[in-house]
Amino acid sequence: xxxxxxxxxxxxxxxxxxxxxxxxxxxxxxxxxxxxxxxxxxxxxxxxxxxxxxxxxxxxxxxxxxxxxxxxxxxxxxxxxxxxxxxxxxxxxxxxxxxxxxxxxxxxxxxxxxxxxxxxxxxxxxxxxxxx
Numbered sequence: 001x002x003x004x005x006x007x008x009x010x011x012x013x014x015x016x017x018x019x020x021x022x023x024x025x026x027x028x029x030x031x032x033x034x035x036x037x038x039x040x041x042x043x044x045x046x047x048x049x050x051x052x053x054x055x056x057x058x059x060x061x062x063x064x065x066x067x068x069x070x071x072x073x074x075x076x077x078x079x080x081x082x083x084x085x086x087x088x089x090x091x092x093x094x095x096x097x098x099x100x101x102x103x104x105x106x107x108x109x110x111x112x113x114x115x116x117x118x119x120x121x122x123x124x125x126x127x128x129x130x131x132x
Contacts, residue, residue: 013109020109024102028095034080037092040073044096049103 033041047069051062073092077085 017106017109020102020105024099027098031091031095033092034076036076036080037073037088040069040076041092041095043069044073044093045099048096048100 031037044066047062047066051059051066054062070089070093073089074085077088082088
């Protein structure tokens with residue numbers, strides 16, 4: 001009986017995760033970012049994810065890198081002819097927050113699955129051992 005209820009639990013979690021990612025993929029698609037914009041979007045997302053793991057000296061260097069990414073993004077949005085480059089940069093930066101929220105929810109959901117010992121995949125189990 002445990003296997004059947006566990007399988008149902010796992011399917012419901014995967015369904016929830018799919019809905020969460022839909023909340024990211026659809027808005028990102030609507031932004032219709034150029035390759036340059038998307039590259040800087042990814043850089044900002046990675047920057048945001050790693051910033052809080054750094055020591056103070058690393059945070060100072062990272063803050064300069066973040067400012068460089070913002071300036072470059074503004075230049076690209078201006079060069080690409082967006083009507084309001086500042087607004088365009090703001091939309092992209094806000095999208096980073098959406099992605100980070102969904103990543104947090106995804107990891108939290110997967111950690112909850114491990115609490116109930118429903119994860120059988122050894123690679124996934126190893127990934128979820130990481131501590132923030």
